[in-house]
Amino acid sequence: MSAARAITLGASVLLVTGSLAAAPCGRPDVDQTFPYDGAKSVPSNALLSAHYSAPALYSEEGVMLTDAAGAEIAVTTTFDKAENVVRVQPDAALADGTYTAEWPTLRGLSEGGVGLGKTTKFTVQGVTDAARPTFVGLTQIDWDLSRSHDDCTDRQENRFVFKLKVGAATDDAGPDLLSLSVFQTKDPLNPEQSGPNKVALSTWSEDGTVEVKRPAGNAGETCFAAIAQDLVGNVSGGGEREVCVKTQKPPFFDGCSVLPRDPGSSHGALFILLAALGSRVAARGRRAPRRPARAR
Amino acid sequence: MALPIVCQVKKFRGVALGLVLLAVACARTGLYPGDLGDESTITDPNVTTGGAASIAGGPQGGAGAGGMPQLAGMPPIAGMAGMAGVAGAPVPVPPECMPSSETCNGRDDDCNGAVDDLPAEACPGGGFRFCVAGRLSECPRRCEVCVPGSIRVCQNSFCSFWGEQECSADGLGFSHCREATPPSACADVARQFKDSVELEQCCLDQGYCCVDSQDLDHDGNRREMIGECRDVVCQ
Numbered sequence: 001m002s003a004a005r006a007i008t009l010g011a012s013v014l015l016v017t018g019s020l021a022a023a024p025c026g027r028p029d030v031d032q033t034f035p036y037d038g039a040k041s042v043p044s045n046a047l048l049s050a051h052y053s054a055p056a057l058y059s060e061e062g063v064m065l066t067d068a069a070g071a072e073i074a075v076t077t078t079f080d081k082a083e084n085v086v087r088v089q090p091d092a093a094l095a096d097g098t099y100t101a102e103w104p105t106l107r108g109l110s111e112g113g114v115g116l117g118k119t120t121k122f123t124v125q126g127v128t129d130a131a132r133p134t135f136v137g138l139t140q141i142d143w144d145l146s147r148s149h150d151d152c153t154d155r156q157e158n159r160f161v162f163k164l165k166v167g168a169a170t171d172d173a174g175p176d177l178l179s180l181s182v183f184q185t186k187d188p189l190n191p192e193q194s195g196p197n198k199v200a201l202s203t204w205s206e207d208g209t210v211e212v213k214r215p216a217g218n219a220g221e222t223c224f225a226a227i228a229q230d231l232v233g234n235v236s237g238g239g240e241r242e243v244c245v246k247t248q249k250p251p252f253f254d255g256c257s258v259l260p261r262d263p264g265s266s267h268g269a270l271f272i273l274l275a276a277l278g279s280r281v282a283a284r285g286r287r288a289p290r291r292p293a294r295a296r
Numbered sequence: 297m298a299l300p301i302v303c304q305v306k307k308f309r310g311v312a313l314g315l316v317l318l319a320v321a322c323a324r325t326g327l328y329p330g331d332l333g334d335e336s337t338i339t340d341p342n343v344t345t346g347g348a349a350s351i352a353g354g355p356q357g358g359a360g361a362g363g364m365p366q367l368a369g370m371p372p373i374a375g376m377a378g379m380a381g382v383a384g385a386p387v388p389v390p391p392e393c394m395p396s397s398e399t400c401n402g403r404d405d406d407c408n409g410a411v412d413d414l415p416a417e418a419c420p421g422g423g424f425r426f427c428v429a430g431r432l433s434e435c436p437r438r439c440e441v442c443v444p445g446s447i448r449v450c451q452n453s454f455c456s457f458w459g460e461q462e463c464s465a466d467g468l469g470f471s472h473c474r475e476a477t478p479p480s481a482c483a484d485v486a487r488q489f490k491d492s493v494e495l496e497q498c499c500l501d502q503g504y505c506c507v508d509s510q511d512l513d514h515d516g517n518r519r520e521m522i523g524e525c526r527d528v529v530c531q
Contacts, residue, residue, distance in 0.1 A: 025465050026445030054445075054467070055438040055530075082422030082436045109438075109527060110445035110463075132413065139338070150464045152445045153471035157464055185429040196428040198436050215441075215468045225429045229416075237410040239428040240402050243338050 025152035026108045028056035028084065028115035033103065034179050034231060036203045037120040043129035043173045044095070046231035048075075048088040050103040051201055052115060055084055061104035063088045068098045083201070094124045129173045135228040136167030137241030138182075145216060145250050158216035158250050164224055164243065166208050171230050178204045178228040178236075182212055185242050188220030196225065204228075219247040402430025421531075439467035439530040446528040448521050449499045450507040457486045457495060461507070463528065473507075499523065 032051040035042045048065070058079035063086060065073040074091040086103060098121060105117040142163045150157040164182065169175045180203070183196035190197075200212045212224065223244040228236040393407035404411045416424035419435035426433045442448075442463035450459040450473035458478035461470040478486045482498040489495055492510065499506040505525035509518050521528065 026443070026463075054465075055443050080422040081438055082419065084438055108445070109443050134410075150466075150471075152465045153462050155471060157469075159466075159468070181426065183426070183428045183433055185431075194434060195425075195431045196433040197440075198423075198426075198433060199440075213466065213468075217469070223429075227426055227428060233416065235414070235416050235426060237413050239426060240411040240430060241338065242429050 024113065026054050026110040027113060028052040028054040028106050028108050030103045030116060030118035032179075032201065032203055033101070033118060033120045034203065035120075035122045035177055037118075037122070039122040039177060041125045041127055041174055042094075042122045042177065043127045043231055044093040044124055045128050046090075046094070046124070046173075047233060048090075048101055048231075050086045050101075050118065052084040052086070052106055054115070055081070055109045056106035056115065057109060058086070058106060061086075061106065063104060064100075064102040065090065066100050066102075067095075073099070093128075096124055096126055098123045127173050129171070129230050129232045129234070131172045132234040133169055133171035133175070133178055133228045133230050133236040135169040135178075135226075135236035135238035137238030138164050138224060138226050138243045139167045139241075140165035141224065141243040141245045143222070143245050143247055146213065147250075159213040160216045160219075160222070160247050162212045162214065162222070162224065162245070164210050164212060164226070166205050166210055166226065167238065167241075169204070169228050169236065169238075171228075173230060175228075176204050177231055180204060180210060180226055180228055182210060182224055182226045183239070184212075184214070184222070185225050186221055186223035186244065187214075188218040188222060188247070189215060199224075216247075216250050219249040221246050400427035400430065400432050437530040441469050442467055442528055442530065446505075448505040448507060448525065448528050451491045451495055451499075451509050453491045457491045458482065467530070 029052065030050045031053040034049045034051075035046065048063075050063075056079075058081065061077075063075060063077050065075050065088060067073060073094070076089045076091065078087050078089075079085070080087060086106075088101070101120050101122070103118045103120070105114050107114050144161050144163070146159045146161045147156050148159070149155070166180060169178055171178055179201060181198055182200040182202075184199045185196045187193055187197065199214065200210065202210055210226075214222070221244055223242045225239050225242045227239040393404065395407045396405045398404075398406045398408075398412065398414055400412055400414055402411060412427040412430065414427045416426050417432065418424055421435060423436035425435055444463055444465050444467045446463045448461050448463075448470065450461050451457055452459045452473055452475055454475075456475055456478055458476055459473035460476045461473055463470055477483075478495075479502055481502055482495060485492075485495050485498045493512065496506055496508070496510045496512055500512070500523045503524045505521050505528045506523045507518075508520050508522045511518050513522060
């Protein structure tokens, strides 16, 4: 097998496995839980929550919270459709011990069908969260361009990928139980945005970085800031610190297509001009005398 | 007549001396024209001096004013205030903080060492707003541009004149207008009128979410979508 063929075959395998691994288009799967699965030292007054990866329909599905003996704990469940988050407030403070939370499956708004729920375990250990967390804020920013297959559009989509370095944080229940909310404070696609726009929610990053994907439609100065929240809902500082970077337009060419007719646009004229210019250059190229080959 | 090079140097020695002095000054400050910006910047009201990345000035120097960087929530470093001053020169005294109720403005109004330490505000449609970068964040929406996987109808200027755009999996945008077969109720309209007001009207009449490329609502926006778009737009 030639090297080129091997590379082509390898790329095909990667593409196939990549699309098999991805969730069906628009399916709301549980992608983040607070506390995370396996968390220790969860405070007794924690508010539990699960984030769904796509907009979902909620029909009073309950969350089953059980203790180590399998006894069900009384909770109040709510769904926040703006954030795609199911929240659970235990009716009483949780006693020390291990708990299991069964997050429900929810139906997607589009054709994504029913998503995946999740079962998580966590341990409550004699801590009551009272103080606000402290957070330095984002400290560094880097960016790149990604071009990956999208299951909904079935084509390659360009996205700017911002790698944000997360500063140090502290909390009385431990920083690893914090959630991180990232806001875009300056967006070249929306220069007149009225306020920062929440673009990511994640559990506390182990490696101190978080990645945010944004549309690659318009390039320019892009800024982010972030805040941390503990399991009770206390908000940290650090949001005043912005990190900014200037992106550049992707150099990709999507191919030729007939432009849609738009009375207010000069694209048609531009296309004709370019075509005429191209044919003239080609004609010149044909007329140009050939250089004699240099004798060796 | 051209002078010998020695004479030229003598004639312009004043200019040459000036250039040498300028080069020395630049070398001492480390500043050269065009060297003042950086690709990435950090804007922090609490940081008052430069680091590796360039820093855009914030609205307030905070308690750490005096030339040394100070992080949010941290006390100023003892003895560091005014260190940036030249030896022998009067040390600038940082203005005393006058406590007032904390508001979202990028300042430490209550003088507790933390900027904008405010609780989250509940939004009427769900979610919360936070004070970020001195402003209240927008209330969250269930998706950014469109509901992932949802479809809207667009018009092409060729073949069937009818197309579809699908919303991406992350809800950040639509695909290109892909040619599709128009529904039977609009097939004749497409054949007769092509990419037209009539075809967009047929799209609306059939209960689709349609790109308003013909500006049927006369608002000048040909990129918006109109019609039955409840399951497409982020509310």
